[in-house]
Amino acid sequence: MNNRNMVLFIGGIIFGFGLAVGGMSKPEVVLSFLQLKDYGLLVLMGGAAGVSFVAINVVPRFVEKPVLGGEFKPRTRTLSRNTILGAAIFGVGWGLSGQCPGSALSSLGMGNLPVLLGIAAMFLGAYIMGRFFG
Amino acid sequence: MFPLGVTSYLLGGIIIGLGVSFVYILTGQHATQSSFFSSTISYFSKIPYFNRKTYLDSREWRLYFAAGVILGALLYTVTISPDGFWRTSIQWWRLLLGGLLVGFGTRLSSGCTSGHGISGLASLSTTSLFAVITFIVVGAITANIMLLLGVTS
Numbered sequence: 001m002n003n004r005n006m007v008l009f010i011g012g013i014i015f016g017f018g019l020a021v022g023g024m025s026k027p028e029v030v031l032s033f034l035q036l037k038d039y040g041l042l043v044l045m046g047g048a049a050g051v052s053f054v055a056i057n058v059v060p061r062f063v064e065k066p067v068l069g070g071e072f073k074p075r076t077r078t079l080s081r082n083t084i085l086g087a088a089i090f091g092v093g094w095g096l097s098g099q100c101p102g103s104a105l106s107s108l109g110m111g112n113l114p115v116l117l118g119i120a121a122m123f124l125g126a127y128i129m130g131r132f133f134g
Numbered sequence: 135m136f137p138l139g140v141t142s143y144l145l146g147g148i149i150i151g152l153g154v155s156f157v158y159i160l161t162g163q164h165a166t167q168s169s170f171f172s173s174t175i176s177y178f179s180k181i182p183y184f185n186r187k188t189y190l191d192s193r194e195w196r197l198y199f200a201a202g203v204i205l206g207a208l209l210y211t212v213t214i215s216p217d218g219f220w221r222t223s224i225q226w227w228r229l230l231l232g233g234l235l236v237g238f239g240t241r242l243s244s245g246c247t248s249g250h251g252i253s254g255l256a257s258l259s260t261t262s263l264f265a266v267i268t269f270i271v272v273g274a275i276t277a278n279i280m281l282l283l284g285v286t287s
Contacts, residue, residue: 007160013202014202047144047146052154057256070162084264093234103247110211110215122237130179133242
């Protein structure tokens, strides 16, 4: 495993551990937010974005480039009809099942085998998007 | 507002943010989730969409990242989790249909709760802000319609 992949692997472990600590590995907890019973998901998302904000916007003022090379570039996307249409379709799937890509993977680590069906369906959905609408 | 308290949510969010930051400071990559599906499909499909440079360049580390996410949750489960191994009681058809829409929608939108919700918002992207508002509002409407229809797990 090269250094870059090792960093991503360790970063993934930290990310997955955090998702599990924050209850996101359980679709039931995500649904309790979407049913407007528990607003904790907003706290989690805000906390994660807040810490990441420092790494993305403040650290590059003091560090010229990433330790392993490359460049610092904030994540920006051009707003299009597909951004919003896609987000709305994602929202329907999210509200229906409480699953999103990261939380589904972490759910697997919790031993939640039924979520394999959801992950397989996500691959199929991503395939249909790229095949017919990409 | 917070029947389970805020501590675990805040702590989880900070840990996730540290993972994203660790990856960004060392590699400059945005540790996001949903591109993993498209980049992994590039191993099996010749369709041009999946063989874009961005997917070919990232498909290897995205596999390591996804494996890490699974392992991280497993670590939590076997160490400090109060519940241990756990299974959802959400019906299979909801996992299936929901997963299909999640896979399609996140790729059409170029981001999910992680790409738009964490890395995008942290990058102060207005595109991501609009995407986040959209999927939360639509998600909440959908979840409440399901409640009204009596669909519970």
